[in-house]
Amino acid sequence: HVKDWGLRTTGLYILLTSLKVSNPIHLQFLSEVGWSFLEASMAVFMVVVLGLCICVALLRWNEVRYRKKGLPPGTMGWPVFGETTEFLKQGPNFMKNQRARYGSFFKSHILGCPTIVSMDPELNRFILLNEGKGLVPGYPQSMLDILGKCNIAAVHGSTHKYMRGSLLALISPTMIREHILPKIDEFMRSHLSHWDGKTINIQEKTKEMALLSSLKQIAGIESGSKSCEAFRPEFNKLVLGTISLPINLPGTSYRRGFQGRKNIVSILRQIIQERRASSKTQHDMLGGLLRTEESRYKLSDEEIIDQIITILYSGYETVSTTSMMTVKYLHDHPRALQELRDEHLAIRKRKGPEDPIDWNDYKSMSFTRAVIFETSRLATIVNGVLRKTTEEMELNGFIIPKDWRIYVYTREINYDPFLYPEPLTFNPWRWLDKSLESHNYFVIFGGGSRLCPGKELGIAEISTFLHYLVTRYRWEEIGGDKLLKFPRVEAPHGLHIRVSNY
Numbered sequence: 001h002v003k004d005w006g007l008r009t010t011g012l013y014i015l016l017t018s019l020k021v022s023n024p025i026h027l028q029f030l031s032e033v034g035w036s037f038l039e040a041s042m043a044v045f046m047v048v049v050l051g052l053c054i055c056v057a058l059l060r061w062n063e064v065r066y067r068k069k070g071l072p073p074g075t076m077g078w079p080v081f082g083e084t085t086e087f088l089k090q091g092p093n094f095m096k097n098q099r100a101r102y103g104s105f106f107k108s109h110i111l112g113c114p115t116i117v118s119m120d121p122e123l124n125r126f127i128l129l130n131e132g133k134g135l136v137p138g139y140p141q142s143m144l145d146i147l148g149k150c151n152i153a154a155v156h157g158s159t160h161k162y163m164r165g166s167l168l169a170l171i172s173p174t175m176i177r178e179h180i181l182p183k184i185d186e187f188m189r190s191h192l193s194h195w196d197g198k199t200i201n202i203q204e205k206t207k208e209m210a211l212l213s214s215l216k217q218i219a220g221i222e223s224g225s226k227s228c229e230a231f232r233p234e235f236n237k238l239v240l241g242t243i244s245l246p247i248n249l250p251g252t253s254y255r256r257g258f259q260g261r262k263n264i265v266s267i268l269r270q271i272i273q274e275r276r277a278s279s280k281t282q283h284d285m286l287g288g289l290l291r292t293e294e295s296r297y298k299l300s301d302e303e304i305i306d307q308i309i310t311i312l313y314s315g316y317e318t319v320s321t322t323s324m325m326t327v328k329y330l331h332d333h334p335r336a337l338q339e340l341r342d343e344h345l346a347i348r349k350r351k352g353p354e355d356p357i358d359w360n361d362y363k364s365m366s367f368t369r370a371v372i373f374e375t376s377r378l379a380t381i382v383n384g385v386l387r388k389t390t391e392e393m394e395l396n397g398f399i400i401p402k403d404w405r406i407y408v409y410t411r412e413i414n415y416d417p418f419l420y421p422e423p424l425t426f427n428p429w430r431w432l433d434k435s436l437e438s439h440n441y442f443v444i445f446g447g448g449s450r451l452c453p454g455k456e457l458g459i460a461e462i463s464t465f466l467h468y469l470v471t472r473y474r475w476e477e478i479g480g481d482k483l484l485k486f487p488r489v490e491a492p493h494g495l496h497i498r499v500s501n502y
């Protein structure tokens with residue numbers, strides 16, 4: 001009967017007979033069920049095999065597509081997606097594994113582009129120092145679109161020199177000493193008031209701090225003012241837009257980022273108009289940009305706006321995340337906290353309670369500076385920088401095609417045991433030897449013609465923040481919040497501390 005039903009699989013026949021199923025109705029039922037089960041299994045099996053074949057073919061095709069003569073070794077992963085998932089999921093381990101297989105200079109396909117990853121310290125230095133020779137910043141399109149076409153990362157050559165010169169004039173040591181530091185001091189004093197007895201999400205507070213402090217320095221926009229409240233949500237949209245996929249559809253972060261930019265531009269245009277209508281001289285960054293008669297740099301309104309957005313954006317995540325991580329490391333290392341506190345209490349002792357931090361105080365904070373460098377190193381706030389080839393070029397003996405990204409991956413140098421003995425230990429004292437800050441492989445702030453122009457400004461902000469934090473308060477971490485280290489340092493649910501008066 002089983003055979004009559006055309007069940008050719010002896011397996012099922014044996015199964016049925018060994019189960020001693022003899023009732024013809026049962027046999028018929030079981031054979032039908034068995035047949036459809038087998039059919040379904042076969043179909044699933046075929047789909048899996050076909051799927052596997054397609055996967056292998058796609059992987060192979062993608063490898064062959066990029067097998068150009070002269071390219072460095074490496075794998076390209078899936079068409080379109082490349083190895084982005086592995087890169088984001090495994091992070092630094094993905095880089096280390098690829099380096100173990102292919103050396104310190106390998107090809108991959110990450111974040112939507114064919115990319116050369118360079119983990120070689122010498123070569124990284126060479127790339128940073130040789131921007132003019134066919135290498136320009138290679139930041140994602142969404143970032144360039146939303147930050148504006150006059151943004152410093154979007155311009156090269158003489159335009160870059162001009163925009164950079166104008167920026168350096170605004171945040172030079174003299175400007176910090178005379179005009180910016182007093183504003184930072186006033187801001188931090190008020191931002192860090194009334195924390196006693198409170199539970200604070202220090203990630204949120206430091207983000208707020210980085211934005212609001214910049215707004216005050218740039219255009220005297222005070223926290224809580226109408227302009228400030230209008231600015232904040234738009235800036236948040238802009239930031240999210242720069243790290244999104246460039247899909248310009250309603251509801252996407254990219255579209256919202258553009259809207260954020262549009263609204264920020266109109267707020268800034270209004271402020272510029274008001275400034276021009278008034279005869280008052282303003283000693284803030286916008287004042288400096290508008291006083292063209294005194295300056296070598298005469299920017300158009302569009303350039304002024306993009307310059308302001310650059311300052312806000314570049315100092316936002318860098319300063320806030322470094323500040324958050326100093327709070328974390330100081331909490332975990334009481335000896336370092338004690339030494340830092342002693343440094344700041346000694347400064348306070350020399351001054352009246354209402355006296356602001358001045359340039360000399362800032363310059364005397366050598367242990368604070370060491371804590372900031374050690375935090376940036378150990379947490380690796382910036383994993384590397386991106387460049388793009390503008391023409392086919394030879395690099396490290398390989399031929400890199402035009403428009404390929406180069407990921408100058410600097411993370412590993414931060415954990416080099418020759419430069420930093422016991423690299424995984426938080427040891428700010430190592431930075432008291434000043435030569436460490438000026439060695440060739442100190443790339444926490446980048447290098448070459450794009451070395452961070454905001455380095456001193458950023459350190460001055462974080463130092464003043466730490467001054468008011470440690471002289472006023474003690475804190476305890478609560479909740480054991482999770483910290484992600486890659487691709488960005490962040491606490492996905494915030495980093496909560498309970499604060500009490502010191």
Ligand code: HEM
Nearest residue numbers: 311314315318319322382385444445446450452453454458
């Ligand atoms: C702790 C804080 C900071 C860190 C770790 C940091 C890090 C860096 C790094 C690694 C670069 C190099 C990017 C590249 O080569 O493509 C850079 C560039 C830059 N940074 Fe910073 N930065 C910090 C604070 C600031 C601040 C406060 C500002 C505000 C003005 C700023 C403005 C810039 C600008 C405008 C550039 C681009 C320079 C150019 O392309 O010529 N940074 N920063």
